[in-house]
Amino acid sequence: MFYTDTRDSNVKVDFRTAVLNGMNPKTGGLYIPTSYPRLNDTILNKASTPSFREIAFEMAKLYTDGEIPENDLNAIIADCYPFNAQVVPIDPTTYVLELFHGPTCAFKDFGARFMARVMSYFNRTEKGPLHILVATSGDTGSAVGSAFHNVEGLDVTILYPAGKISPLQEKQLSTFTGNVRALKVNGTFDDCQKLVKTAFTDEELRSTFRLSSANSINISRLLPQSFYYMYSSLAVKNRAPHDSKIENPSIIAIVPSGNFGNLTSGLIAKRMGAPIAGFVAATNANRTIPDWIASGNYEPRASVRTLSNAMDVGAPSNYERIRAMYSLDEVRNLFASYWLDDAGIKEAIKGCHTKTGYIIDPHGAVGYQAWYDIKTKAMLDLSSGFKNDPATPGLTPNLPSWSDSVINKKAVGIVLETAHPAKFGSIVKDAIGREPVIPDRLEKVMSLPDRAIPMENSYEDFKAWLNENLEK
Numbered sequence: 001m002f003y004t005d006t007r008d009s010n011v012k013v014d015f016r017t018a019v020l021n022g023m024n025p026k027t028g029g030l031y032i033p034t035s036y037p038r039l040n041d042t043i044l045n046k047a048s049t050p051s052f053r054e055i056a057f058e059m060a061k062l063y064t065d066g067e068i069p070e071n072d073l074n075a076i077i078a079d080c081y082p083f084n085a086q087v088v089p090i091d092p093t094t095y096v097l098e099l100f101h102g103p104t105c106a107f108k109d110f111g112a113r114f115m116a117r118v119m120s121y122f123n124r125t126e127k128g129p130l131h132i133l134v135a136t137s138g139d140t141g142s143a144v145g146s147a148f149h150n151v152e153g154l155d156v157t158i159l160y161p162a163g164k165i166s167p168l169q170e171k172q173l174s175t176f177t178g179n180v181r182a183l184k185v186n187g188t189f190d191d192c193q194k195l196v197k198t199a200f201t202d203e204e205l206r207s208t209f210r211l212s213s214a215n216s217i218n219i220s221r222l223l224p225q226s227f228y229y230m231y232s233s234l235a236v237k238n239r240a241p242h243d244s245k246i247e248n249p250s251i252i253a254i255v256p257s258g259n260f261g262n263l264t265s266g267l268i269a270k271r272m273g274a275p276i277a278g279f280v281a282a283t284n285a286n287r288t289i290p291d292w293i294a295s296g297n298y299e300p301r302a303s304v305r306t307l308s309n310a311m312d313v314g315a316p317s318n319y320e321r322i323r324a325m326y327s328l329d330e331v332r333n334l335f336a337s338y339w340l341d342d343a344g345i346k347e348a349i350k351g352c353h354t355k356t357g358y359i360i361d362p363h364g365a366v367g368y369q370a371w372y373d374i375k376t377k378a379m380l381d382l383s384s385g386f387k388n389d390p391a392t393p394g395l396t397p398n399l400p401s402w403s404d405s406v407i408n409k410k411a412v413g414i415v416l417e418t419a420h421p422a423k424f425g426s427i428v429k430d431a432i433g434r435e436p437v438i439p440d441r442l443e444k445v446m447s448l449p450d451r452a453i454p455m456e457n458s459y460e461d462f463k464a465w466l467n468e469n470l471e472k
């Protein structure tokens with residue numbers, strides 16, 4: 001498999017180059033596959049659902065296409081995924097895809113662990129450390145820190161917006177020692193991202209350090225996220241006829257989104273044969289993408305703070321990849337789009353718990369509510385001519401190609417639950433009256449000392465710090 005660039009389609013690089021560069025240093029563009037090979041039919045059509053690991057291995061084989069021998073790739077996959085994605089039915093036409101069973105309790109573990117092991121594999125033949133710079137609005141930092149901690153040949157600097165992530169998230173990314181450290185930036189997530197992006201295009205800095213990224217801009221974080229779309233859609237395809245009593249239902253993936261890496265991974269899985277009819281792009285008040293789908297104008301903006309803070313992104317990087325894969329018309333056919341404000345998020349956590357008994361986190365809640373509203377009312381209303389004002393929470397006024405299946409009750413939804421509810425205990429408690437049970441792995445980190453290094457929102461300061469502190 002080869003990779004091209006969202007800004008220059010003449011670019012053609014192998015997997016190794018795409019992984020180690022992070023983004024194309026010449027154009028600032030993002031790597032995407034040049035083609036999407038279909039997963040082989042014996043796996044797609046298996047009567048019993050293949051295991052998550054089997055799917056991961058078969059898909060990774062296509063992505064790396066001989067660049068990593070099968071034995072090594074198998075070992076990498078086994079080391080990445082001692083945990084699983086779990087498909088949990090919460091009502092006859094809704095499944096929650098729990099993506100929080102990894103070490104940091106968020107879906108980013110799936111991408112970050114694969115990225116770390118692949119980078120370390122490719123870096124074995126290089127001289128000196130590979131420096132990873134990563135901007136985070138919450139969960140990226142902890143997933144990347146945890147995935148890279150003590151991995152040979154790799155060194156990680158995490159930037160996060162001071163005061164804009166939860167105390168637990170802060171603990172999870174600022175307590176590492178050794179090859180992983182965190183800078184606490186006096187600014188927003190977009191400021192952090194800009195500092196990192198500027199460093200990547202700084203020729204002088206790049207001649208001193210070998211730099212790479214670890215945000216969802218790195219293709220090696222995006223590709224492994226497609227594993228769980230494939231896995232869950234095949235699992236749901238097999239069991240939904242029993243659970244829902246619908247023969248051959250359309251499967252809709254509902255994705256709580258910020259930077260849109262997760263959703264882009266879903267698009268890749270679909271192209272490779274995952275039985276997914278369509279997507280719901282669900283956001284909080286950072287509704288740049290819903291607005292784009294509604295109006296046709298893409299207007300990136302400053303992020304605003306919400307209860308689902310890992311989705312607080314006003315200028316989603318993966319817009320570029322979505323546009324490179326699909327036209328606006330195609331997006332409007334493939335996606336429904338939905339947004340929710342903070343009051344709606346609290347209501348959604350409460351509503352989900354009351355209706356199903358399931359405790360959902362403030363990110364997954366956006367997806368839950370989008371699907372609940374779409375399947376019970378909003379899609380029918382839209383098809384009967386009611387257009388929700390895009391400035392108020394709800395469904396964006398475009399009818400995707402799969403809308404009839406929802407209106408005729410022939411669809412089931414997979415809501416991606418991107419974090420464990422205990423990571424946002426007080427928000428959940430506000431909504432349902434009690435705190436979720438805290439997994440051991442989260443409890444442990446709370447007692448570690450904080451080691452974050454304060455940093456002004458200034459590229460000069462950031463660059464000077466890198467020059468003084470990183471190993472050359």
Ligand SMILES: *Cc1c(COP(=O)(O)O)cnc(C)c1O
Nearest residue numbers: 139258259260261262310418419
């Ligand atoms: C990162 C994150 C998201 C958003 O994912 P994107 O790939 O940036 O769209 C959603 N929920 C949680 C908990 C996250 O950590």
